[in-house]
Each structure stands twice: as C-alpha cells, then as structure tokens.
Amino acid sequence: MISLTVTIIAFAAVFFAPLFMAGVELVRKRDAAALPLTPEYVREPRFFARSFREKIGRLADAPAGTPAGHVLSRVDDDVHVVDELPYQARTTDTRVLVVRGSADYPKDVVMRDHYVVGNASGGERLRARTILVEGDATLGPGLRVRRWIDAERSLTVRRGSGLGLSGSAGGPVTLEGDVRFTRVFGTPVRTAANGGAIPAAPHLPGAEIVDAESVHAADIVARGDLHIRPGARVHGSVKCHGRLVVGAGAVVDGSVTVRGNVHLGAGAQVTGHVFSEASIVLSHEARVALEGARKSVYAARRIVLGPEVTVWGWVFAERGGRTTGA
C-alpha cells in the first residue's frame, strides 16, 4: 500500500513539476517581454566610426591636457584630451585618447582607443583596439587592430597588418600585401602591387561554359559549375549552384550569386555584387562594381585579394580575408 502511494506521488510529481514551473512563469512573467529587435538598425559599413564619433567627437574642442572622464559608458574608460601624441617607441597606454592634432605613431606602441582629429601615420607594429582618424591614415607595417579602424578621408594599411572586425574610410582604402581583414569598406578598396601567389582557378570538368570572347545577353542560371571563358561578356546577372570561374578579361555586367567558390581571373570585371556561400578569389587587376555605384564582395567563408584589385564598396569575409603577399 505504501509503495503504491509513493508511486502515485512520484508520478504526480513528475507529471506536475513541469506544469508547476510553467504556471510560475505564467504568473510572474519573468521572461514575457517581446524579443528585443533593433528596429532602427540600418546596414551601414561605417557604423562603428559614426557611433564612436557621436560619443567622443565633442571632446575635440575640450581643453587639452585635462582628463575628460567616462564618455563611452564603460567604467574602465579613462578619456584624456591631448594636442600631440605623448608616445615614444614601445609605449603602452591604457587610456582612451583624443588627439587634437595629427598623430605620428612611433614603433611598437600598444594602446587602446584613439580619436585623431588630424592625420595618422607611422605605427610600425602598432597594437590598438580602435582608431578613428578624421583625416588621412597611413599605418603599419605590422599594424594590429583588435576592433576597427576608420579614416574619414583615406586609409592606407602597410604590409603584414590586421584590421580586426572592420577597416573603412570615407575615401579610398589601400591594402598592401599580407593584410588580414574581415570587412573593408572604401571608395574604392584597392590592393597594392603585391607579390605572393594567387590561388589557381579550379579545374571544372563538366561545367557549363560561356565561350571565350562571346557576348551573352541574358541572366544565366547554372545548375552545377560554370566557366565564363576569357574575354566573354555577359549582359545580365549570374546564378551558379556550383563553382564559378570567370576567365581573364571577362566581364559580367550584373551581379554574381554563387553557392560554391568564385574565382575571378586577371582583369575580370563584375559590375554588380559578388556573393558566394563559400570563398572568393579576386586575381590580379580584377574589378568589382563601378565608381559611383558601390556594391559588395561577400563570402560566407574567405576572400583572397590579389594585387591591384579594385572593389568599389564593401569587401566582407565572414571567416576572414587577406591580401596576397610574402
């Protein structure tokens, strides 16, 4: 009799325990708010710079030499305003710094967030979390940015650097060899005449073919791989369910959407977006988008930019990108 009672109680406990917890949540409403969306969110390649400037930009007019307190809403932000960089080689600074003039960074500096009202230069093996420059910025070699870097006019990044989450500029962005990035936005983004090997175009047996030097005046949808041979011209967009190779000098006058890898040959041009669910290689002198009509190069995996590549707009590699170089 006792065992039956225990069994019934145990069964009731197991059965009603989840309902009891549900009832508690229903009454107390601990997690009853709507899922938090960010309805004001807008896709903006230079969002970090704008947001940072809104918080810290007013300090450009503050008296130099005085601590400005906490303006970034983080307890460990110790913001200081200076006229000139107080650094020597191998300086380590944990402050957030507003530099009211230009900044010429010495070698091997380790620092946090900098807002530079003038231009920025130097910076060999500079380690920084965030850099916002209102003028031109030419930094490196060996620059390492943990979060992002933005220049209002132009940004030039010397060889062997890493741009963290985002590198952007209001004007042109120039990347030398062996630069690592996740997102780069510029008008345009250019790579310098670097050395280094560009991954070879894959061999695509059984691919659909657009003949060399031919003109194709419609959208193309390829169920498997697609090879647009050198010199061909496609007036329309391309959708490819396999891999895509665009031969040297070929032109796609539209966007390219590909499930697999994309390889743009030397001098190949796409006037619209290049979107890949895998990886993208842009070879020597490949061009994407046009001046005045910025587009995107997006890869769900990786992007490799060869020498003298030009992209008007955004280069976005979810798992990281790099320029070729030694």
Added chain:
Amino acid sequence: MNTSLFAHVLQTYVVIVIAVMCVYAVRHFWFSISRLSMTQRPSFQDLYDDELPAITVVVPMHNEATVARDALEALLNADYPPDRLEIIPIDDQSRDATTSILAEYADRHPIVRPLYVLRGARGKQNSLNVVLRIAKHPIVLVFDADYTPGPGLLRELGAAFTDPEVGAVMGRVVPRNTGRNLLTRLLSLERSGGYQVDQQARFNLDLLPQYGGTVGGFRRELVERIGGFHEETLAEDTDLTVRLYAQGWKVVYANRAECYEEVPHQWSVRFRQLRRWSRGHNRAMLRNLSAIVRSEHLSFIQRLDGVLLLLVYAIPPLLLGGLAANVVLFYMGAMPVIASILIGFFIVGYNAVGNFAPVYEIGAAELLDGGVERIYLLPLLFTLFLFNSAAVSAGVFDTIGDVLKSRSVRWDKTGRARRPEAPGRA
C-alpha cells in the same frame, strides 16, 4: 462489412497515422539539428548597394484607422531613396477613418499612392491583383497594416533580388504583444520555432522556405506571368510559394529582416485566423499538390518537403481520426489495452510537441533567441492540442464544403490587438 474486416481497416489506418507522425517528427527534428549544429546559409542582408532596386510597398488595409498612421510613418522613415520607393496603402472598403488618413498622407507625400477599393469582393488577393497592374516598380513588398518596419528593413528584403533566380523573399515576424496573456505567450513560442528554426532550416537545407504574405516581397512581372493571385484563395502566400517553386523559382528566407507584429490575444480571434489559414492552405494544397509532385525543377527531397508543407493543415483531422479509431478498436477488443493507451498517448503527445507545437524546434529557437524563463512554458503547449486541432479541422471541413458546393471564399480579417488611437491625434 464484418467486424474483423472493419477492425483491420481501422488498424491499418492507425498504422498510417503513426507513419505520418513519424515522418513529420523526423522532419522537425532534422530542422532543429540543422539550425543548431549545421552550417547556416547566408542571406543577402549584408550586401551594401548604392543602386537599390526600385520597390513598391503594399499595405492592405480594412478598417485600420488604429494602426494606419504608424505603418505609413514607419515606411516613410525607411532608409530608402524616395525616387526608388512607392507606397501603395490599399483601402479595402473601410468604414472607419482609414480612407481619410490615407488621403491625408497622399496629399503630404507624393510617394504615397493609395488604392481605394470601393466595391466588389474584398480580400488581400484581389487587392494584390490590382496592385500588379498599377505598381510602378518591379519589386513588390507586402506588409500588414499592424506591422511597423524599421528603417533598414526594405533594404534588407530588396537585397534578395540580387539573385536572378529568386522570385520571392520572406522576413521574420516577431510578436510585439508577447506578455499580454497565455495565448500571446504561446503564439510567441510558436512564431519563434516557425521562423528562427523551421524557415531558416528549410533555407539552409535548400528545401522550400515559404513566402509568408507579409514582411516579404516578390517580382511583380513574375507573378503577373504566372497568372497573378487566385481570387478563390485565402492563402495567397502558400499558393504563390508553391507555384513559384513548381516553375523553378526560389524563395529566400531572410532571418535577420525582422519586423514586429501583433498576434491575436483572444482565443476566438485565433480560432478564426487558424480556421481561415487551414481553409486557404488546404485549397492551395488541392490546387498545387500535383504541380509540386510533377515539377521537373525540384529534386526528390524538395518535392517531398513541398508535399509535407502542403499537407500540414490536413494532418490534425487525420490525427483526430487516429484517436477515434484507437478508441473504437479498444471497445471492439481488437487492440490490447496497453497498446491502445500507448497509441493514444503517442498521438496526443506527438500533436502537442511534434506537429503544431514542435517542441524541439521551439526549444532550439529560444536557445538561439536567448529566451531563458519562457522555455518553462513549453509544457503548456499541450493546451493548444485540442484547440489547434479543432480550428484546423474546421478549416478542413470548410475546404471540403467549398469543393463539394463550389463555394466562393470570403475574406475574414484578423482582429487587431492595438487600442484605438486617441481622438485629435495629428
């Protein structure tokens, strides 16, 4: 028919019911695994574009004075070049202040071009057919009147048409009035599972994500080419989805293109909504099932997913029938007691957690959305079992009646949860 034969028929029926349940359970489980631990397919929202496609935004309205201003203001504040944007609010025979509100906005904003439907059959599908003729732009986006899209949403939805194979796009709908009562909380869970997991998984797996009629869009010329929207449908979204797939087009699901909506907070309103969905969906199923099965553009697995998608609103009566067959077999002595009880539990349990309340999909969705305490509500989804089954079954019987009597369908608008606006508001 002798008793033994009748019992065999019922037993066969129960076996079929269990087989169907297993297929759907595997499908939902596969989707959850895909969402939690497989590679997520990217959508097009990260594309930055100076040359945005020209779009027409359509907002069907019938007596929407309480929400019309919010919807129009949200669209006018969109981060979209005005010369590439046209807004067509459709006044579908409203009897409240909707007409005057639309006229006021049209006077102030040249890109707002209201469409006044004064007579004839009401319904979204009829209005959209008119829009197909008058819209200026090649891409048409559709929002419900109680939706307030954020400024970046039009860009994010429009980006999907970069892909020349895409015929339609669908964003994610998120309930705003979640905490109002038990119903809104349960519907919030259902929506999370449906979008965050089900739709995204179907997109990941290259199956058939669905165009959902709101927070989505389509290519105008394409829809015109395939004959526009059927006037005899209450589920123009499902109908369009399967017709697009059957002809080789794709639907993109954009999980980060999110928009708040209001879900019904009254059980009677939800019953009518579900019944209408069921009726419309089943009509679409009858009209398009063979086209999906025979489509040469779809792989076997895509056709199978299409069939399961189309049959989803036909399943509850099948399951209720399974329960009834189980009881009958029990009283006939043709089913052992334990087996009968187990099958009864299996059917009820499955329908509570596997079909209309796919508990692992919802659990996975809450995990991804960061829901913590709300997961405790999962056992209460059991309460939706009979409710959903009854509403959907009513829709199925409506469909059967429509077909047998060649009956026309009548649009039944879902009641709004938002309070009327204060008098004198500018």
